[in-house]
Amino acid sequence: MVRDGYLYALACVAAALLVGWLTALHWLALIPLLLAAFFLWFFRDPERIIPTEPGAIVSVADGKVTDIAPVMLEGVPSTRISVFLNVFNVHVNRAPASGVVTRVEIREGQFKNAMAADSAELNEQSICTMRTDEGATIVFKQIAGLLARRIVFWPKVGDRLERGQRFGLIKFGSRCDVVFPASANVSVRMGQHVTGGSTVLAVLPLERTDAVLPRASESAQ
Numbered sequence: 001m002v003r004d005g006y007l008y009a010l011a012c013v014a015a016a017l018l019v020g021w022l023t024a025l026h027w028l029a030l031i032p033l034l035l036a037a038f039f040l041w042f043f044r045d046p047e048r049i050i051p052t053e054p055g056a057i058v059s060v061a062d063g064k065v066t067d068i069a070p071v072m073l074e075g076v077p078s079t080r081i082s083v084f085l086n087v088f089n090v091h092v093n094r095a096p097a098s099g100v101v102t103r104v105e106i107r108e109g110q111f112k113n114a115m116a117a118d119s120a121e122l123n124e125q126s127i128c129t130m131r132t133d134e135g136a137t138i139v140f141k142q143i144a145g146l147l148a149r150r151i152v153f154w155p156k157v158g159d160r161l162e163r164g165q166r167f168g169l170i171k172f173g174s175r176c177d178v179v180f181p182a183s184a185n186v187s188v189r190m191g192q193h194v195t196g197g198s199t200v201l202a203v204l205p206l207e208r209t210d211a212v213l214p215r216a217s218e219s220a221q
Contacts (some may be wrong), residue, residue, distance in 0.1 A: 012036035050164030094197035
């Protein structure tokens with residue numbers, strides 16, 4: 001359970017007690033109590049089985065694969081996979097691979113529908129670049145949506161992340177993108193439901209790759 005869940009739930013329980021005390025319609029207290037139960041469920045944080053396959057890139061989020069596209073970043077052929085999270089998905093995010101964080105950018109923006117093609121450019125988001133143990137550079141984004149109004153991202157430049165390690169969350173629906181070298185073999189298909197930290201999105205070749213994505217802030221077209 002993420003700590004935020006307890007905070008939201010306690011506030012709702014306090015509201016329920018206040019409603020029950022101040023009004024004769026005690027049944028109205030059920031509304032904030034139901035909200036408390038929802039928040040405890042929404043901020044759940046289940047354990048995951050993390051793949052140990054060398055070069056595996058795992059999903060950073062639970063949700064549905066809505067885009068698999070070739071992109072160019074700084075002239076480097078790459079692949080972008082987008083995962084859409086609805087309000088019913090687990091919203092704790094996990095690192096796609098093991099490596100060191102080389103750049104972090106928190107970009108303010110809009111709160112358009114995360115399914116929209118231009119949401120990756122216009123919406124509020126965090127952008128993280130990681131240099132993996134295989135020598136590849138991976139960029140992963142947390143993108144806010146219509147309901148997601150807050151992005152939480154914990155790591156700092158220089159921090160080491162292990163594959164499947166928790167690195168943050170997005171509150172109430174959103175989208176996550178992972179961009180990696182085109183030399184990786186994609187393991188998922190459009191419309192597939194994936195699990196953060198467990199589902200393998202792609203596998204990097206075993207040899208060291210020279211594909212580098214030097215600027216995380218560069219948009220994927």
